[in-house]
Amino acid sequence: MAGPSIALIGAGRMGAALASGWLAGRGKPDIRIQDPKPSETVTEWAGAGKVSLNPEPEPVDVLVIAVKPQVFPKMAESLKPWIGPQTLVLSIMAGTRLKQLTERLGTGHVIRVMPNTPGAIGKGVSVMAKSDIVMAxxxxxxxxxxxxxxxxxxxxxxxxxxxxxxxxxxxxAYVFLMAEAMADAAMAEGLPAELAEQLAALTIEGAAALMVQSDEAPSALRKAVTSPGGTTQAALDILMDEGGMPILMRKAIRAAANRDRELSRDTD
Structure with missing residues (x-):
């Protein structure tokens, strides 16, 4: 049975990761990609007949918008020919609210998605918010x-x-910064750069995997590796002091959330 017809607007890293996954699946979706500067991979897909590249728009089952939010207001009108009465719109644009999508595209069948960059290798997380009329x-x-x-x-x-x-x-990005800072600190203590970077990355990878697979809370895992008066305790005394990581992270996430709210107002 043929899969749904999908129009993908923008085939950058995230859009291309989605399309790659659809092509690898069991279904046979009808994928149309609109991208003024397609990557070599997307061009190869089109050459092999796996996708249609920059076809004339017509209503599809699902319209996936994967462009930068700043360009959406200018191009919203050009997306309307892809939308029929039952077309589902999936937006992975940061800071673009459901109300804005509905008003600019003329449909209430909209779902807003916040993915993250590990999605490019299938290790990401995507969080959805939907309009009231989106069905199960x-x-x-x-x-x-x-x-x-x-x-x-x-x-x-x-x-x-x-x-x-x-x-x-x-x-x-916060985790990449942490790896960078850990490696830099180890280099400052005399560790060779290549070894410091390798150990920082592998330590973060292993700790994350342990945390995901464990039934214990992160705080319990932290306490389990922290012997009183030991080396880990000495480091955590610095990281958790009053100007340390907990308060810094609270400030950082608040700043990012506030910026997202500002962006959503800018695109009104």
């Missing part, structure tokens, strides 16, 4: 289409999406 079947379709990016969570109340953006959307 449409939510199920959205979940399946997002599955190539990793875990799918939701729907959550849209009021939470700015904080979701600050936590999981922007969060990978």
């Amino acid at each position: 079947k449409q939510l199920e379709i959205a979940g399946k289409l997002l599955k190539p990016l990793g875990e799918v969570i939701g729907p959550v109340d849209e009021k939470h999406m700015s904080v979701v953006t600050g936590l999981s959307g922007s969060g990978p």
